[in-house]
Amino acid sequence: MLKKPIHGEKKNRVLLKPRFKMELDNTSVEEILKAFKDNLAKDECKYCSKIADNHIFLDIPEEDNHFWSPQLQVEIEEDKNKNKTIVKGILGPKPQIWTMFMFFHFIIAILFVVFFVWFYTNWSLNKDYYFQEMMLIVLPLLSVLLYFFGQSGKRFAYNQMLELDQFLHKIIHKKDHQQ
Structure with missing residues (x-):
């Protein structure tokens, strides 16, 4: 999950653009990208996405989207020295905002x-x-x-931020458990 997405359990204290970094063992960049593509292609998946090279952009579905809706930007890279795959991400407002x-x-x-x-x-x-x-x-x-x-916008986007974060971790952990 997000590293301390809230402080003091108050929605008002959501970090502006929470960043995270995960190191995954025995998983390649291609396997993670395939897991994302497979999950996003399912009929029950409601998220809009764009995948370019090793970057994934997840958006809230159009019917739930509002001015403050967040975007999850994920970058997947390989650390050949440690034989690990690194998943880095930023969760926050869309770049236009x-x-x-x-x-x-x-x-x-x-x-x-x-x-x-x-x-x-x-x-x-x-x-x-x-x-x-x-x-x-x-x-x-x-x-x-x-x-x-801007603070009021963070409150409106809070639940959607958690939703995107949970979706990311569901895919990553499902990929981990398949091995």
Whole structure:
């Protein structure tokens, strides 16, 4: 399972993008990929997926998908030195959500610098700077609002994150027990 996906048993404390790494003995990359492909091809499997080389992307099914639905990204590689297969993964929001949040925070930071320079210039010239001063207050508040918006999204995605994690471990452990 995820390494400490929650702290203090509160859904609010879900890690932003939990990462995990598993080392599997006596299992090749091809065997794990085949196990994923076989499970994903079954009629009862509800997950959408993309497999490219040694990367697997698992998404929540379309009918259950919402703005905050997570994505599980799995990378499988072979460690020839230790004769093991390494399964690494990231469980978190879809890349579009991360990009959007980073874009908004970047725009807020740029605007903050612009309004600060404008404020300082007007202050130095003894001109009215009320609007700039208000923006210097509003922009950090907007950033905090974005933070709480993201926190609420984590709560909405929590059960789906656990569901994807359990699906991954079901496949990995089923593969282990077949040997």
